[in-house]
Amino acid sequence: MVEQEPNVDLALVQRVQAGDKRAFDLLVRKYQHKLTSVISRYIHDWSECQDVAQESFIRAYRALGNFRGDAQFYTWLYKIGVNTAKNHLVAKGRRPPTDDIDAGDAVQYDGGVFLRDVDTPEHELARQEMERIVTATVAALPDELRTAITLREVDGLSYEEISEAMGCPIGTVRSRIFRARDAIDQKLRPLMGTERVRP
């Protein structure tokens, strides 16, 4: 499975702790989908899910002074997200589910599984469309690009490991992975509605 990049996360966390508030934005953008998916396990309304996810990020930011890097950042963030979701349910007079996921498994957790069962048809269609586009684009990629991006994202290999597996320099691996991502990104961008740039 995918190995996290604790160095990137930790470096960003340390920058936030040093007073660089903007660095937290990168952590938000990195984990926004993943955390919202986890929260959707507890809260079935997608709009409400996003509210709770935003609140979780704000709580995480305020508590970041206590983060020492003993655990992975996402594991720590995951716990905050789950607690925020449960508190939200209690505040609404609803009972939180008792079948928790262990925080240690949070990194590999597939939050979408639960969402497929409970979300509205519109959201489910949008999710399926995104999945279809990514799958179709990856399938249409040249072999070397598809192999490189798959080894990285699905198998979690480092660039050095991929270069050994594919028998090419690390620079080539880096270029292939980028080209694969760029190709997928070109197809995904219209669906994301992120063309409008906010200052």
Added chain:
Amino acid sequence: MNNELNEQISAFADGELEADPARFLARRVSTDPVLAQTWARYHLIGNCLRGETCPPLRDGFADAIRMALDTPASGAGREATGWASRTLRWAGGAAVAASVAVAALLVIPVGPESTGGTSTPGVLAVNQSEVAPSGLREQDLRPDLSRAAHTVAATRRSQPLMPLWVPNANGQSQLIYLPLQSGQYGAASGKQQLSPLMPEPLQPIQPPLRDAGSR
């Protein structure tokens, strides 16, 4: 140029960028909305490839968080650390307890003249016209000092006691009796002024003097 930058973002997302370029790029991405969105989509692509898809988030999801954090009340690590909050809580509790004790000492009459209705420093003045008539006499409200004299000041039976309400460990008021002794300043005015008995200051222990000549 744009492709080169995006390739750097791609490597940065994988944690495969050197420390210095990574620091520089992080600063740049965090201040450029277009690059920040590219960073977010590259991570989303990874989620999709791993089957961790979810419906698209609302427009401006991350921007709303950033704006909320820009308010002055927000700050990383604003929540007090564990030991700090515990210390503050204990200090606060101690301060409250001390202030209650001081207030009790100030409010409760100390001298015998206070029972005569005259206003003295440190004694709470009560407007007689506001007191509702009652069949109780002042003597009925006095505490039974004889009981306390057996326990608190058995060795000083001849001395009067001062009742005092103080908070106990449970936060409830508890009546105790302090033995009184003759004060100094009251003697000048010809009246016998009483004050709570205070322990005599301890004398420092002097080491035994050694005779240097005996060695």
